[in-house]
Amino acid sequence: MGEITEYRIQQIVDNGQIVQMALEEDVHTEPVSQKQLIMESIAKKLDPEMKEQVTPILEAILQAQPTIKVKSYQHTTITITMPKNRYERMGRPQVGEKLEINLKKIS
Incomplete structure (x- = not known):
């Protein structure tokens, strides 16, 4: 193929x-927020119970992260x-x- x-x-x-x-x-790469990248990275490393506890705190901390264009x-x-x-x-x-x-x- x-x-x-x-x-x-x-x-x-x-x-x-x-x-x-x-x-x-x-x-063409799409804009991605740093918050989204960080949340996805952390979600892969935590078990579901821990993720449920940590996610609201992380969202509050990362609320103002800028949107960037992936260049890698x-x-x-x-x-x-x-x-x-x-x-x-x-x-x-x-x-x-x-x-x-x-x-x-x-x-």
């Missing part, structure tokens, strides 16, 4: 005969080198545009 992922073009190098594109996985996601990057005529046949994509790439093992 293949995984089709969108990649955003970060850089294009064209030497006249060969085109090289640097691509980065196009991933590891992006996949790919560099592709191809003949210029193939690059032109695919519509000459430019920096900032997206490409769809299907990665799968062939047996």
